[in-house]
Amino acid sequence: MSLLRVLDISATGMSAQSVRLNTTASNLANANSVSSSAEQTYRSRQPIFAAELNRAQGGLSSDVGVKVQGIVESDAPLNKEYAPNHPKSDADGFIYHSNVNVMEEMANMISASRAYQTNVQIADAAKQMLSRTLQMGKG
Template identity: 30%
Template sequence: MDYSQAFAISAAGMSTERMRVDVAALNLANANTAQTADGVSYRPLRVIVRSLTAGTFAQRVDDGLADASGAQATSLPLPQADVEPADVKPRLSYEPGHPFADKKGFVSYPGVDTATEMVGLMTAIRSYEANVAAMNTARTLALRALDIGSAS
């Protein structure tokens, strides 16, 4: 069994979840950043994960089981994560005394939903922990396989 694939899958998962944690933290940190007088404001971000493979599920399974020569495939395509601005409307708050208030007294804040961001943050942390557990399990299996091989 090739344990490097298990390590690569867990590492890719940990990297993606770390990115989700960073984005959620950035969104939460800028949730109450007011839009300046010149109209520049923070745009909430989101993590988009894309699969690098295309085709039907059966084709992807066949590609993962054997390569063109009939040997077992040596690597798995890992997903790619990108950070993109979220397309959400700004939140308007009536604060007539605020220095960045418009003529009607409204201040524009980023459209960050703190509850959604906190749930996303907790989910990313738990997923990261699950990937760490999977990597530790694969490491333990690899070490035990070496012990079995050296005992015989």
């Protein structure tokens, strides 16, 4: 595998982790949202990643990266609260809170941040190796 492919792979990893961080930020921003119906209530979202394997010319060379297949909503139950005096309560006096778990989202944020940082370090190491290879050609 060439070092240029390493840069491509780490770039797909950084892009995927960026999507993960954006999704986490959206979840945290809506963690305290309230609605008058279960259908309108914000639900936690998570990106779905898949390894991407491209075989070139007879399967001798492979390039592996990360692909974001999509973002799915959580099917965890919403938090239903009886609050008849709340301005957003439904006809029965209930309000619905988002199913975002703030602790899980914070852990996701830390994990995504570290994975992004690792991909940056991989790209930097590949860049240094390419630079050293060019320096060898000068000597």
